[in-house]
Amino acid sequence: MHTGRTGHARHAGLRLAAVVLIALACAPSAAFASRLGSDTVGGVALSSHQITPTVAPDLAIKSGLLLAADGRSLWGRAPESTRPMASITKVMTCLLALEHGDLDATVTISKAAAGVEDATGLVAGEKRTVRELLELALVTSSNDAAYALGEHAGGTMPQFVAMMNAKAVSLGLTQTHYANPHGLDAPGHHSSAADIASLSRIAMRQPEFRRMVALRSATLPAYGTRAARTIKSTNELLGVYRGLEGIKTGYTQDAGHSLVASAQRNGITLTAVILGAGTNAARFSQCAKLLDWGFAHYSACAIGTDTATGATVPIAANHARQVAVRYAETTSVPVFDLAGPVTQKTTLPASVKLPVFAGQKLGELVVRQGQTVLARIPAVAAASVASAEETVGSVPVADYLDRAVTARAAATSATVAPFDPDLAVDRRVDLDAKVSAPIAAGQRVGEIVYSQGGKEIVRVPVVSVTAVAEPKLATKVGVWFARGWRMLTGQPTMAPRVVLAS
Numbered sequence: 001m002h003t004g005r006t007g008h009a010r011h012a013g014l015r016l017a018a019v020v021l022i023a024l025a026c027a028p029s030a031a032f033a034s035r036l037g038s039d040t041v042g043g044v045a046l047s048s049h050q051i052t053p054t055v056a057p058d059l060a061i062k063s064g065l066l067l068a069a070d071g072r073s074l075w076g077r078a079p080e081s082t083r084p085m086a087s088i089t090k091v092m093t094c095l096l097a098l099e100h101g102d103l104d105a106t107v108t109i110s111k112a113a114a115g116v117e118d119a120t121g122l123v124a125g126e127k128r129t130v131r132e133l134l135e136l137a138l139v140t141s142s143n144d145a146a147y148a149l150g151e152h153a154g155g156t157m158p159q160f161v162a163m164m165n166a167k168a169v170s171l172g173l174t175q176t177h178y179a180n181p182h183g184l185d186a187p188g189h190h191s192s193a194a195d196i197a198s199l200s201r202i203a204m205r206q207p208e209f210r211r212m213v214a215l216r217s218a219t220l221p222a223y224g225t226r227a228a229r230t231i232k233s234t235n236e237l238l239g240v241y242r243g244l245e246g247i248k249t250g251y252t253q254d255a256g257h258s259l260v261a262s263a264q265r266n267g268i269t270l271t272a273v274i275l276g277a278g279t280n281a282a283r284f285s286q287c288a289k290l291l292d293w294g295f296a297h298y299s300a301c302a303i304g305t306d307t308a309t310g311a312t313v314p315i316a317a318n319h320a321r322q323v324a325v326r327y328a329e330t331t332s333v334p335v336f337d338l339a340g341p342v343t344q345k346t347t348l349p350a351s352v353k354l355p356v357f358a359g360q361k362l363g364e365l366v367v368r369q370g371q372t373v374l375a376r377i378p379a380v381a382a383a384s385v386a387s388a389e390e391t392v393g394s395v396p397v398a399d400y401l402d403r404a405v406t407a408r409a410a411a412t413s414a415t416v417a418p419f420d421p422d423l424a425v426d427r428r429v430d431l432d433a434k435v436s437a438p439i440a441a442g443q444r445v446g447e448i449v450y451s452q453g454g455k456e457i458v459r460v461p462v463v464s465v466t467a468v469a470e471p472k473l474a475t476k477v478g479v480w481f482a483r484g485w486r487m488l489t490g491q492p493t494m495a496p497r498v499v500l501a502s
Helices: 018-026 086-100 130-139 143-154 157-170 193-203 207-213 280-297 473-489
Strands: 063-068 073-077 106-108 127-129 217-220 229-232 244-252 256-265 268-277 298-304 309-315 318-327 331-336 342-347 361-369 372-381 391-396 404-409 426-431 444-452 455-464
Touching: 063 193, 063 280, 073 193, 073 280, 086 130, 086 143, 086 157, 086 193, 086 207, 086 244, 086 256, 106 143, 127 130, 130 143, 130 207, 130 217, 130 244, 143 157, 193 244, 193 256, 193 268, 207 244, 256 280, 268 280, 268 298, 280 298, 298 361, 298 372, 309 361, 318 361, 331 361, 331 372, 342 372, 391 426, 391 444, 404 444, 426 455
Parallel strands: none
Antiparallel strands: 063 073, 063 268, 106 127, 217 229, 244 256, 256 268, 298 331, 309 318, 318 372, 342 361, 361 372, 391 404, 404 455, 426 444, 444 455
């Protein structure tokens, strides 16, 4: 916004060709560029000597901020100091208009709206839709459109300004106070780079807002003697800076040349705020330089894949057997390379009870950079596990007097039905009452049944650990006589059947 000039003419002599803008974005601004000891990189001041000053961007602005998508500050200069914000004000104006109005509703332009300073040329009595006024306010920085939106959403201008300030309070914008809907300099009208970045990120969640701030031009329709005309966006980085998504420029004598911009590359979204640049061209070149710096130092880093085995966990019933663990998803996280080394720690239990189903969460991978948690990724079982080949008891051999075979859970690749790991699982071991020789090693002698809430999860065969040959005739005769004697004397006639506690 430029004081004392029409919205159409105020940028006409200042617009730069795409080639010039690209050169400005890459070239240093030697006459005005500076790094201040109070500038922060990753929240650490350059004056702390923890950061090499030359790694910070060299910018000629009064105040600014670069935020990652999660709100992390990558760079800042006096981000909480209050300053006039000029037409960046319209971010709040249009956000409220979107929240309180129908885009197709008709707005009649009042004399007050048509007479506001730096008007686009709307005429008193003219009727425009909310959508048309929003596009004019956000794309061409139309002060008259912003004023008309305020009157429409608030009823009166004082009521709308009160709405703006109430919204700022509700959003925690502690350095922000509004006196009007368009941003012309006025006592008590100010914000900060931090508040502007926060508000802009909130506004960009609105699909219509995102669509509008990405427009490279807007149309002022014909009305009366006024011919229709197309007005270019005040944001000269649109279509020039790769990945730019918007959002809003601002200029007054007190505020200087300012810009809040959002850009996305390779899945990384950055929000840059430039306040108090010296010229129109400088705000765009300084913003491009800040965003370039951000994308150079903040990028996606692969953490793990959902196919590679990351660890193993012993099975409680038999620690000699393990459950393979993988990560639940293929993950990459954004990493700021100036914030120190990235560490990974996987937390797993000392052991896990059977059964385990494929994909069951067993632990967690936590990725940190310093004190900042970059990601939490579930560590899950790579495959179903129903057996640890654990010993579960013994089964008497009917053909011998005091002999039994050890019963062990069979090795199995049975699929375990998913269940709720937070609820108790019932485990029932059913062994045969006795088994007759000959017995082969691995011969089935029972089963283990796992269930939860009456629903069966999996069955695991139980087998004999050893082979037992059929006894010879003399042995059989001896067994018959021994059993007969035991029956007469009241002694047990067969080895007891043992079942291990489940």
